Amino acid sequence: MQARWYSARPIWWACPLAALFALLTSFRRLLYRRGRLQQVRLPVPVVVVGNISVGGTGKTPLTIAVAKALQAAGYRPGVVSRGYGGSQQTPALLNQGADPARYGDEPCLIRDSGIEVAVGRDRPAAAWLLLAMGCDIILADDGLQHYRLARDIEICVIDGVRRFGNGWLLPAGPLREPVSRAAATDFRVCNGSEPGPGEWRMRLIGDQAVNIRMPTQRRALTSWQGQSVHAVAGIGHPPRFFQMLREAGMRVIEHAFPDHHRFQAADLAFGDQLPVVMTAKDAVKCQALAGGDCWYVPVQADLEAAFFQQLLERLSIVAGQAGAASPRALR
Structure with a gap:
């Protein structure tokens, strides 16, 4: 359904409901x-x-x-x-x-x-x-x-x-x-x-990753240039995060989750040794689940x-x- 939200035409059967929602919102x-x-x-x-x-x-x-x-x-x-x-x-x-x-x-x-x-x-x-x-x-x-x-x-x-x-x-x-x-x-x-x-x-500016288990460890996103990484995002619009990693030169394996997703250990078990890179918003929920090669990217609004x-x-x-x-x- 969300793909239709950003197309030229609305979802026809939902238009009456949208009109009702507009009326209730205005009232x-x-x-x-x-x-x-x-x-x-x-x-x-x-x-x-x-x-x-x-x-x-x-x-x-x-x-x-x-x-x-x-x-x-x-x-x-x-x-x-x-x-x-x-x-x-x-x-x-x-x-x-x-x-x-x-x-x-x-x-x-x-x-x-x-x-x-x-x-x-x-x-x-x-x-x-x-x-x-x-x-x-x-x-x-x-x-x-x-x-x-x-x-x-x-x-x-x-x-x-x-x-x-x-x-x-x-x-x-x-x-x-x-x-x-x-x-x-x-x-x-x-x-x-x-x-x-x-x-x-x-x-949004973010050019470094922080290790979730050892926050004193940092590395530039470009250090993964040309390498494959598991990209994890449980935010409102995951493609924005995936695109940021691609622009840093990574080969992104996408793992999109619903916004505010409650992560379980299985969500980060990908069966290989590739690094896992996620958003800062997700990292606050994954500290007890993250392995040694799990990283998050803090961003700042510029x-x-x-x-x-x-x-x-x-x-x-x-x-x-x-x-x-x-x-x-x-x-």
């Missing part, structure tokens, strides 16, 4: 805009990083990059996440080396980057745990459609290659909300291709300095308006 947003559904307003600025399409667009690397830029500017950001893929039901703070089976792979990856993280289905309650720790800005990872948490700034991440697919909402297409919703956000970041008008270019400068300027305006006391109105 829910209207209820929040009219105050019929209550938003929770925090006493600090809230920055949402999300997208309007399903699948991986690069939200987590961008969230980490934004948090690092805020730290460099003197802020103490905290990230709130749903914790998708984890078993934790109540709001909780994460420690370094937290269990991804309990808290989710993406929150653990963010926390291991040196950023405070809280997870919970009740995101405002999770955010309050971060405020109690002294965080003065909340980043909501994958929170664009979570309207209960009022926000001051919205950042929409767009897959530069796949864009918005056929332009239809689920299940006829890949969209959670109409394309017009992306245009209404404060910043639009295009990952992996030429940005459109009003969009900021982002690329954006021009003007993006972060404009974001900091917008935050200063928000702070001057008493922060979340007057958050952006839903449009």
